[in-house]
Amino acid sequence: MPSAAARPWRARWRIEASPVQVLAALLVLAFLLAFLVVPVGRVFVVAFTGAEGGFTLVHFGDFFRTSLFIESFWNSLYVAAMSVVVASLIAVPLAVILARHRFPGAALITTLGVLPLVMPPFVGAVAMQLVFGRNGTVNLLLMDWFGFRIPLMEGLNGVIFVQALHYFPFILMNLTASLSNIDVAMEEAGQNLGAKGFTLLRTIVLPLALPGYLAGASLVFVKVFDDLATPLLLNVTNMLAPQAYLRVTSVGLGDPMGYVISVILVVVSVIAMAGAALILRGRDFATQQRGGGGLARRPLSPLGKALAWSFVIPVLLLVLAPHVGILLLSLATVWSFSPLPDGFTLAHYATVLRETPQFLTNTLLYCGLAGAIDVVIGVVIAWLVLRTKLPGRKLLDLMAMSALAVPGLVLGIGILRTYFDVKMPDGASLATSWIMLTIVYAVRRLPYALRAATAALQQVHRSLEEAAENLGAGKTTTLTRIVVPLMAGGLAAAFVTSFATAAVELSATLVLATRDVDAPLSYGIYVFMQSAAGRGPGAALGVIAVLTVAVCTYAAHRIAERERSRRMREGRATA
Template sequence: MVVALLLLLLGAAIVLPLLDVLMGAVVVDHRPTLENLTAVFARPLFVRALANTLLSGVLVVGLGSLIAVPLAWLTARYEFPGRRVLTTLGLLPLVVPPFVGAIAFQQILGREGMVNLFLLQRFGLSFPFMEGLRGVVLVQTLLYFPVIMVATAAALSGIDRALEEAAQMLGASGLRLHRRILLPLARRGYAAGALLTFIRVVDDLGTPLMLDYPTLLAPQAYVRVTTIGLADGEASVICAVLIALSLVALWLFTRALGRKELTSLGQSGKRSGVSLGAGGTAGAWALAALLLAPALLPQVGVLLLSVSREWGPTIFPSAYTADHYREVLWRTPHYLWNTLRYAVLAACVDMVLGTVIAWLLLRGRTRGAGSLHALAIVPLAVPGVVLALGYLRMFHGWSLPGLGASLTSTWLVLVVVYAVGRLPYTVRGSYAALQALPPAFEEAAQGLGASRARAFGRVTVPLVTRGLLVGGLLAFVSAASDLSSTLLLVSRPELGTLSYGAFVSMNEAGGRGPGAALGVLVIAIVAAGTGVAARLALRGAATTRS
């Protein structure tokens, strides 16, 4: 019964909006037709946008791997002073929302940015770092590579050291050991990170919009919806293509995660990483500095911009001020409070649903579990602009009882879409926590007379709280930094979030300072939430090992 209700709920929240978008692509005047499909694929602009989207995804994964794999190799296989600091530095780009990173990189590497001004003054040279697709790929590479790094490092850390020792006994060592043994064993973890990165690139709307490069699929869908309207069939076709690309990547992602390999076969073969001497430590840090230096630029750029009173054609601001923060905190405080309210509510909804779904998948032994898992994981592959368009088409004009207004004209639609899009985070977090919890605890409670529901609420939930909170915090920080769906769903400025305010401010005359200040607030919220989630995850791992 519970599974059926959840299938009905998720079907209404996920499947129906997506079906409405797909119907908009192939139905015109209540009759099926391929007119929109043929019209879109005949447009050179769409063909370029599709080619650019695929190219950017491949380039970001390839270039990001050049940074991520060496860093994962260093942090997972070696022990040296400052290794944890290096790991933290490698994760820092994840706390920078893509659109904020685009603002910062434009300020530092743009045509009149800090680097080009320095090069022009000293050498009479300048480079078009941020022009066109090149700029989009640069920003996405330097912000998304940690996804590949984390997945690869986890896979390398999970390899049974007995396999490495066996290879060494057979004569493999040095680069040959890593190339022939370790990296092939970690390929599925790497593939999972690469595919998740590709999905993020396809979904990214903020970066190309901030860099004024709309020749990608997500910006094309957004531009058509905002200029032509919700009924535009060609926008639905573009969204259908986005869904197809993301679902294929998600399918490959689940296969990469779902298949077992020769890793973590037993704890007996585990040992600590190879300790590096002074020379090795210096080499490791030199390599890390070379790889990480460009990726740490956004934090510097957006912070300087947020406190600059005047920043003309000079390398650094000529005057500093805190007025931008006073403006956003006193004149437009609703951006901050709306962000916290929407994200907290969405995370709470996700924690409840994620815990129940994860328990049913692991302990329920009921029919329909496969369908429930598929529905719970699908939002990971649905671009925000597609989900937002689906809700606008599906629920436009649908009035909420007691409010006298349609769902899409209130802030509740933002909470619902945020919750739907972040459900996979809490499902995976709760699922991992439940896997580490022996069923004997619940069985003992049931043996003492508790029903399954009571045992779940009084025994299981308190024991998996840490994993549940990790998933909830990840859902919170993702919702707090969302821009793709927010731009379409905010019906009035007073309902806007920090991301919305930063985007609007950056496109207004004299709004770069306040926009950067709003961006810094987003970074602070994401960094705080991610930091707490990481601490909880590490404590949970330590508790499990003990």
């Protein structure tokens, strides 16, 4: 018989979970290890492994002794930082106008403000060249009328311009939400102390909204720093992500420099996100809402309206420029060295639908499967974290969320290194198969589905599960018959979000897709855009991609609104 001292020790180590819970956790853990942790870990191992097999820093020494890599590193930092600056110059005034003033057309501005996110940045890069490039519409008109050009799309400036215009909605959405949540009493206190106008904004309002701004700014920095497709399409290769891609695809998987650059990409991304958290550490931004307060929204004076519109209209024109440009290119017979196309045709759409229909069907298949995988894994992890006492459950959540810090390029390189020698039944590599491409899409988008599943499960009261269990239902039956149906709205939105964002994934796609027959839309757009003759069909594919993402985004919004309305009706009925 065990001693009294031994029993508490064993009790501490007893697993308070059913076999089904343990099995579910092990399956999720195996998936994350196989397709996230091990591939990314393999990248780190290769980067720190010498020719003789031991630990070394020689490869990093070679990196910092090579002028091209040093230039690429500083260029990437410069482009990411300047993209944040330019995006802030657009987003901050818009957020202040929307949050602080009763502005006519505010709903339209809010809608158009997030429109850039519907278009993939690499598609927008092509469109922006046509509109703002050296021989684009704007510069041709400026040259004819005033005799000068604006070098907006030349070199690194082009990358900054495209990226800032594409990602500024991240700052806009986060900052608008933060500004709207500031207690009006804080503003009134500042006014009572004599602060007015810009002084009040600079000393009271914007500092209190700093968490929202930093959340958006850090996300913009990471997205731009890790982006591969936009620099490649603009023919800018002296940046880190393009250099890593070129080393792996041209020199080969055995070249350690691609892995060294990948490690640097991951480390800088983590530092950027951690840095935003450190800036806020130890500072109190909480306010006490009085009566559901928030910043007082006041009407604008006639002069204020004129100044606001003088800023808003150019911004909205910039927002719409890529969409108009890619649509015109998709319909153009010829568009070169002229402000507008010479003529219009639907032949490009006929070409892509007739000759390359697999790009669309593959996208629907891969992204649909990836979304389904994300929903299933997201539900399982959320259930384990919120509804069980399984040891290590929070580690699963952390592992899944860590995919946010892993660029698609790095994950793609790690998958190639790990599974390139694993063969499919037809002799092809598993790493470059459509199955692996689908899995990579799922891994990259898993954090979005997980957060949506967690939020949906938190809104399902435990009493409903307890009632089912009291009637004899097991935990698995309760999950599948009670909990999941009640989470349906949130899970549908999670599926649509995963699908839409996976549909425009290009970094990992370029690394893993090797055959046109297995390639999705994003790969087709990139391949077509490599030649002048293919720009029309590539633009047609771009319009199809934009419409696909737009429809999915709208569907997610409608599902979320329907779910919110349902909860409000249930709440009123309960009251």
